[in-house]
Amino acid sequence: MGNLFAQxxxxxxxxxxxxxxxxxxxxxxxxxxxxxxxxxxxxxxSIWFSAYLLxxxxxxxxxxxxxxxxxxxxxxxxxxxxKYKMRNALSFGALTLPxxxxxxxxxxxxxxxxxxxxxxxxxxxxTNISIKSITRQDFTSAIYLIDSTAKNxxxxxxxxxxxxxxxxxKITPVVEYTYGKKTLQAITQNKxxxxxxxxxxxxxxSNPVLQAKIKLNKQIQYxxxxxxxxxxxxxxVRFFPEGGNLSYDLxxxxxxxAQIDNQIPIAVKAxxxxxxxxxxxxxxxxxxxxxxxxxxxxxxxxxxKTIPGNYIxxxxxxxxxxPIESTLVLNLPNAITDDTLQVNLFTKTKKSVQxxxxxxxxxxxxxxxxxxxxxxxxxxxxFQLPKGICTITVFDSGKPIAERLFxxxxxxxxxxxxxxxxxxxxxxxxxxVKIRLTDKYGKPAxxxxxxxxxxxxxxxxSFADIENYVYLQHDLGxxxxxxxxxxxxxxxxxxxxxxxxxxxxxxxxxIIDNKTDTLKNYLTPQxxxxxxxxxxxxxxxxxxxxxxxxxxxxxxTTDNNGAFTLQNEHLFAYEGKMITLMVSGKNNINYxxxxxxxxxxxxxxxxxxxxxxxxxxxITNSSTSSDMMLKGLENNYNLxxxxxxxxxxxxxxxxxxxxxxxxxxxxxxxxxxxFNYEKATKRFKPKPNTLYVIxxxxxxSWFTVKPYYYIGCPEHEKTVLKIGGIYGERIFYxxxxxxxxxxYLSTLFWKPGxxxxxxxxxxxxxxxxxxxxxxxxxxxxxTENNVFSGIRSFIVx
Numbered sequence: 001m002g003n004l005f006a007q008x009x010x011x012x013x014x015x016x017x018x019x020x021x022x023x024x025x026x027x028x029x030x031x032x033x034x035x036x037x038x039x040x041x042x043x044x045x046s047i048w049f050s051a052y053l054l055x056x057x058x059x060x061x062x063x064x065x066x067x068x069x070x071x072x073x074x075x076x077x078x079x080x081x082x083k084y085k086m087r088n089a090l091s092f093g094a095l096t097l098p099x100x101x102x103x104x105x106x107x108x109x110x111x112x113x114x115x116x117x118x119x120x121x122x123x124x125x126x127t128n129i130s131i132k133s134i135t136r137q138d139f140t141s142a143i144y145l146i147d148s149t150a151k152n153x154x155x156x157x158x159x160x161x162x163x164x165x166x167x168x169x170k171i172t173p174v175v176e177y178t179y180g181k182k183t184l185q186a187i188t189q190n191k192x193x194x195x196x197x198x199x200x201x202x203x204x205x206s207n208p209v210l211q212a213k214i215k216l217n218k219q220i221q222y223x224x225x226x227x228x229x230x231x232x233x234x235x236x237v238r239f240f241p242e243g244g245n246l247s248y249d250l251x252x253x254x255x256x257x258a259q260i261d262n263q264i265p266i267a268v269k270a271x272x273x274x275x276x277x278x279x280x281x282x283x284x285x286x287x288x289x290x291x292x293x294x295x296x297x298x299x300x301x302x303x304x305k306t307i308p309g310n311y312i313x314x315x316x317x318x319x320x321x322x323p324i325e326s327t328l329v330l331n332l333p334n335a336i337t338d339d340t341l342q343v344n345l346f347t348k349t350k351k352s353v354q355x356x357x358x359x360x361x362x363x364x365x366x367x368x369x370x371x372x373x374x375x376x377x378x379x380x381x382x383f384q385l386p387k388g389i390c391t392i393t394v395f396d397s398g399k400p401i402a403e404r405l406f407x408x409x410x411x412x413x414x415x416x417x418x419x420x421x422x423x424x425x426x427x428x429x430x431x432x433v434k435i436r437l438t439d440k441y442g443k444p445a446x447x448x449x450x451x452x453x454x455x456x457x458x459x460x461x462s463f464a465d466i467e468n469y470v471y472l473q474h475d476l477g478x479x480x481x482x483x484x485x486x487x488x489x490x491x492x493x494x495x496x497x498x499x500x501x502x503x504x505x506x507x508x509x510x511i512i513d514n515k516t517d518t519l520k521n522y523l524t525p526q527x528x529x530x531x532x533x534x535x536x537x538x539x540x541x542x543x544x545x546x547x548x549x550x551x552x553x554x555x556x557t558t559d560n561n562g563a564f565t566l567q568n569e570h571l572f573a574y575e576g577k578m579i580t581l582m583v584s585g586k587n588n589i590n591y592x593x594x595x596x597x598x599x600x601x602x603x604x605x606x607x608x609x610x611x612x613x614x615x616x617x618x619i620t621n622s623s624t625s626s627d628m629m630l631k632g633l634e635n636n637y638n639l640x641x642x643x644x645x646x647x648x649x650x651x652x653x654x655x656x657x658x659x660x661x662x663x664x665x666x667x668x669x670x671x672x673x674x675f676n677y678e679k680a681t682k683r684f685k686p687k688p689n690t691l692y693v694i695x696x697x698x699x700x701s702w703f704t705v706k707p708y709y710y711i712g713c714p715e716h717e718k719t720v721l722k723i724g725g726i727y728g729e730r731i732f733y734x735x736x737x738x739x740x741x742x743x744y745l746s747t748l749f750w751k752p753g754x755x756x757x758x759x760x761x762x763x764x765x766x767x768x769x770x771x772x773x774x775x776x777x778x779x780x781x782x783t784e785n786n787v788f789s790g791i792r793s794f795i796v797x
Contacts, residue, residue, distance in 0.1 A: 029360070030055060031474040032123035033466050033787075034068075034110045035450050035780040037747045038458035039127075042134045042630060043101055044660070046094040046681075048732060050450035050752040051110060052782050053089035053123055054470055062524070063123060065113035065568065065726060066091040069603030073105045073128070074209050074224055076610075078603045083726045085572070086112060092450075092729040092752040096576070099660055102213075102222040103133045103628035109606050113524050119602060122522060125469075126610060128462040132630040139163045139173070141214045142624040143223045150200035155227065159186060159194040159212055173216045179208065179227070186212075203227055214625075225623040235260055235268065235306060237318040240500050243330035243394075243402035248296040248323035250346045253331055255291040255499040256304070258284045265289070265480040269307045274300050287480040289496040296323035328353065328371065330394055330402035335498045336410045336491050343378045343392065347371040354395040355380075359388055359408075360475070386785060387412045389475045389498070405498045407471075410491075414438070414445055416790030418777055425768050425796050428735070431748075433764040433777060437756045437788065444760030447788060449781025451764055453749035456774040456793070457630070461485075466780040466787045476501045525598035527571070527723075531562035531583065534590045538562060543591065548580040549573055549666045550725060555584065566595070573725025574678040578666030581721045593721040659685045666722065667710070675708050679731055688712030729753075735767040745769035754781075768796045 031054040036047055051066050063086055070080040079101070084093040108129050111121035139161055146156040161173050175186040175194045179202050186194035202208060208227035213220060235258050239246075242253040258268045265288025272280040272292065282304070284290035296302060302320040328351075331344040345353070350372050357365040357380070364385050369378055387409040394402040414437060421432040431453075437445045461481065468488040473479060479501060482493040531543045539562040547554055551572045558564040573579055583591045662668040663685045670680035675692040686692065689712065693705040732750040735743050749766040756762045768775075777792040 029474075030060070030063075030123040031470045032110060032112060032125040033469050033780075034108070034125050034127065034464070035452070035466065035752075036108065036127070036129070036464075037452040037750050038454045039460050039463045040130045040132060040458045040630070041097055042132055043097055043099045045746075046096045046730075047108065047129070048094045048452070048747065048750040049092070049110075050780075051084075051086065051091040051125075052466070052787075053086070053112065054782065054787070055089050060089040062114050062522070063089065063112040065524075066093075067111055067113070067599040067603065068093075068095055069109045069600070069607070070095070070097075070129075071107045071109060071603065071607035071610075073107050074211050076604075076608045078109075078600060078607055079106075081600055081603055082724055083571070083599060085726055085728050090448075090753070093727055094575070094730045094732075097131065101131060102220070103131050104222055104224060105130050107607060107610060109603055109610075111602065111606065113599075114522050115525060115602065116522055119525075119598075119605070121602065121606075124606060126606070127464045130460065130628075132628050134630050135219075137219055137221065137625070138165070139214075139216055139219070139221075140625050141212075141221050141223060143210070143212055143225050145225070145228075149228060150198075150203060153200045154197045155200065155203060157196050157198065157210060157225075159196070159214065159223070161192050161194070161214060161216070163191075171216065173214050175212060175214050177210060177212045179210050180205070198227065221625045222628070223623050223625065235266070235316060237304065237306070239304075239318075239320050241321065242332075242499065243328075243404055245326045245329075245402065246294075246296060246321045246323045247326035247329050248298045248300075249348065250326070250329045251293065251295050251331075252329055253291060253499075254294055254320070255289065255496070256282070256284065257288045257290075257500050258306075259288055270304045271307065273303045273305060276301075276303075285496075286483045287493065287496070289500050291496075291499065298323065298325075326401065327351065327396055328394060328401050330392070330404050332392075332404055332406055335404070335406040335495055337382065337406060338409055338411050339382050341380045341382055341392070341406060341408070343380060344375060345369070345371045345378065345394070346375045347373065349373055351396070353401075354398075356393045356395065357385070357390060358393075359386065359390040361386065364390070382408050385409065388471055407494060407498060410494075412440055412786070413467075414447070414783065414786055414788040415440070415442070416779065416788050418779065418790045418792035420777070420792060420794050423794050425794060427768055427770050427772065427796060429768045429796070431764075431766055431768060431794070433792075435756070435762040435764070435779060435790065437760040437762075444756075444758065445783055446756055446758070446760070447781045447783045448753060448755050449762075449779045449788070450752040451749065451754060451777065451779045452747065453764075453766060453775060453777050455746040455771060456776055458746050459776065466782075466789050470787050472497065525602065527566040527595060527597050527599075529564050529566065529581070529593060529595035529721075531558050531564070532592050532594070534592055536592070539591075544584040545581055545593070546584045547571075548582065549577050550579055556581075568726060571723075571726040573666075573727060574676070575727050575730045576662055576666070576668065576680075576683055577676065577678075577725065578662060578722040579725045580666065581723065595721060595723055597723070661685060674705070675710060679733075681733060686710050735769050737767070742770045744771055746771065748775065772796050 033052045033054065035050045041047065053060050053063055066084045066086045068082055068084065069078045071078045082095055084091050106129050107126055109126045111124040114122045116122065142160050144158050146158055159175055172188065172191050176183055177186055177196050179198050186196045188194045198210065210225050210227050212223040237256060237258050240255040242255065246252055246254065258266050260266055267284050267286050269281065269283040271278050272282055280292060282290055282292045304318045304320065306316050308315055327347060329346040333342055333344065352368055352370050355367055355369050356363065385408045390406055390408050392404050392406060393400055417436045419434045425431060437447045439445045472488045476497060479497055482490050484490055488494060532538055541560055543558045543562055545556040545564065547556060547570045550570055551574065552569055554570055556564050556570060571579060581593050662683060667676055667686050668683035669675050669686045669692055670677050671682055673692050674680060674695040675686065677695045688710065690710050692708050692710055694708045695703050695705050697703045734749055735745055748769060749764060754762050774793060774795050780789045
């Protein structure tokens, strides 16, 4: 690493404050956090979420739409996206996974409707989820690498397909495989073994991946395997002198990190040399970080030589930054602090410097301090500084010469107690949960939170914690996982991350060059469209459209060229119901409607540019279909096999069951035949010319129904367009008391927007399902100026 402050910039104290305020206004970034119920899903399940836009004093009224996108982590393409209302910096809802979605690993992306001139959202969030199958398949499949490295320019692989029962007909599976942007069909000599070859040129990518699709009758399986990258596993070593510069004749603390391919941190040992003479032995820990002290001398050359180990067969030499004649070295004995920050300043002569302390909200302190040749220790009070990551910068004659990150008010944490009325339950048992929220002094605290009760095997290491994200990941970016699993709650881990990952996202030159009249203008994406004649020619007069399916059905008038813009009021819709756009009037069949949704484009751009996924596992040479099957489900079924005969000729067990989902008009029925009942959790396409009922809920458990004869959905391929709406909160119903049928719910309870009372208390009540397993209660929420999370386990036998 080079020296951070080599640039010669001189600015006055007043100008520093003005320029920083301008820069922060022009480069806003608000923490957006999504609490989801779990991280492992199956087809047809819903991703229940609460979205928190952490303003802590910032204006969030412009953020009124939340977009959620699900992207394949192999192709980086968005395959599912919806939009939701956001009000008062909150949004609640559910994203339903279709039954056709392939098993695999996905990135869940969320962002609000405020974007900058580069179309980058001001507030964005992402996390990883997995989708696994619970469908019993007639076959199993596996993919193996025949070669560990490419031979004669090719890397060979094999896909094996095994039938649970040999099919009577001569059916051969269809196997397609994809690498890069190329999709091919595998060659087979029989029904079981398929061979494929990948050109060596495709192994030079940073993360080469092979994806296979195996189709037999109507069943499809997907396999994904990492390919060996054509590159030696070399260690990357970087050095981070504390404060920014390596200064000779002054005591320095130097942090360093070691990684191999794909930014995987590793633990290594190395010898520090001065002019080829060994002077110290240093090492990195399990998250690839280490530090050592050094007082360099002028004209000396310092190198680090790694000791051979698991990742290298021979030693490698790395050069430290060249020591410079710096006027000051900045040292923080403890970068994690509460209400007082100790700062050590080392200089060669007595001098006066300027110290500036700021966080994401602005400047906290700006004052003068004096140093001595023997070093000077300052204690800076932080009583009014909000909790979180802050920056201390030292200026000499208006020039920035040293900078460091620290964490203020670390122990200013809320205490969350989650208590259950017992630790062990039976199936269909009643559970009572009491929650108490207090501040660090034990006084009741008022907070708003969401609560999820989920089966333990539906959680993996990618589950996002609100404290870790808001106070660490949002400011520092993607970090290596703490092996202890504590992350933000591990002070040693946090100290290293502040020292190594905490170098600024900007330079002081960026701040000085920022002009008041060139501040970024923040925009709201507009969903636009155009109406043309059926033959593709442009219209020459305004056309009137009608938006059906929205909560407020309205008319939209295009301009003379057929162009129009959809406002939010045109898009507010009931959960799961599509918006139908159609040309109004009698002669409406000779037109075509096209709509462009910028939210989809933004989601794809965020996915393609995402670096949130840091692999932590080494490459394996095989993958099987069982890897993407949800383990342990067999324990949830009774030992006796039960066969249920459908009562209807269409093979359904209920009179109104049919093809899952909604039709082109957004219409649906539930299992009881309720037409377009917005609280329905299971939805099926209605049949034309069929009598259904419309349900209206009353108080308590009472409701009324009235008959409704459904004619069907008009099909005008050119004049009708179906688009997704902006949805509101959906109610989670959990285990039903109204039926005796078996209910396998992995999410027993979900509720957002829960508020503690004046005593800091809240209470949850729910029933267990027919799954016997370990469960976790997870709550995540916010207060006026803090965030909190809590967890509790129980078992169902």
